Amino acid sequence: MGLAGLTICSTAFETLGRAQARALGCPDLPLAIIPHPFGLRTREEVRKIASECVEDIARLAREAGTAAGALLSGSGGARADRARRLEAPGDHDGFNRYCRERRWSDGLPLVPPTPERVAAMLRHTRRAPESVVAAIAPAYGAATAEGIAINAVMAGCEPQYLPVLITAVEALSDPEFNLQGIQATTNPVATWIIVNGPIVRALDVNGGLNCLGQGTWANATIGRAVRLLLQNIGGALPGEMDRATQGQPGKYTFCCAENEEANPWEPLHVERGYARERSTVTVVGAAGTLNMNTHAKDADDLLRVIADTLAHPTSNDYYFGGEPWVILSPEHAQVLKLAGLTKADVKRRLWEASRMAASRLAAKDYARVQHTRGAELGAMTAATLVPGAPTADGIGIIVAGGPGTHSVYVPTFGQTRAVTKPVDRD
């Protein structure tokens, strides 16, 4: 009974393949290894590789087939043990050396997660320490309230930030977000955390000047804690299961509030179905940030240059039908508002104007778009206009930042959707 399983893996992905198989409970999953980069090979080279690979498959299938249950189910079980207590060096340097040896850090010094600090943080949730908030891909480790608090302490969070982090973990683990893909990809994608509602003021999360830059404790440490959780509970260690080609600075921390006071429209959480007085966390799979500096004071002109910036032929949003985001500066939002545009109008105008001629894509990417978006776009020609999101409401917009003529384009991983979850009430 049962199905035998086998994975063909290019050399650069062998580490990921073995780690992922272990995490899913199939440590003996046979891997047939082919040379990397495989996608660049000529048709003749592929034939030669197949000729060798088929013998590996025949041998591996006889030797060590693995029942494919876990391979197909995609997720392991999550258990809810309390965290183990460990003796670690009490001095700063010794403690950080101890953490480095275990790869528990993002590369910066950590705060020791003593039982007292963790207990102080857990006083900010009604959840039991051992209650499982979610299993975090790709290792599918169980993120308990206690585990989240431990990593939050290490990142330097204030105890009252815990509810935001619990909500962030819930949002990241929603299947719509596709954390498995985000954690294990070569793409630089980082998890951008957007906080809305009254908790923004209560925790001093910055949505104004330099909100994506340095200097605000909540923004810096909440984003950092999420990264530690993704590594320590999710198991995505750089160079192992995290296969990012270069990564990006946003992988250290990427968190801001929306500037709701300066937003001339409904804020993000209200747009997404929550009451204004509810607090929420939204997660976005952000491939980077690109500054858009323009003195345009005319709404048409402003929308045109933003749309021009969105459309680029190396974009995952265009390949897969994604969800490009725009952070409008309060001044740019005001220009659009004064022209009588609603947020939905802005999305529709940007969506239409940012459609990109398929001829701009590289030949291989053109073929990829045809395959991934064929059902949506129909038969493509070089003149087909490819949108960055399947529909206009797929363009994400928040208003954030301080005075200035700078808005930000946030392209995404494409195979992900932003998820918003409400923060636990006290």
Added chain:
Amino acid sequence: MTGDSLILNPTAPGGSAPRHGRKALDGLKGKAVGFIDNAKPNFHHLVDDLAELLVSRHGVASVVKHRKRSASIPAPQAVYADVKEKCDLVITGSGD
């Protein structure tokens, strides 16, 4: 000199996934093989070539081919159901 102090382990307990046992096949002759193509460039060519070789060199009886919409999303449940029903061995792809 400072001594040791107590901290809490920030990692999740490992090995929480249910362990799946090994299943070996007694050769490929007469077997049904399923492919789940990860949709990366060239992988469909590899699947075509392997399918041909599995039949001609190793006596595989039938080959079922599925292709994901893209590499970073799971295959639909219907694909899993199909290979479970029809196949003795399923082959997936990882990497590019």
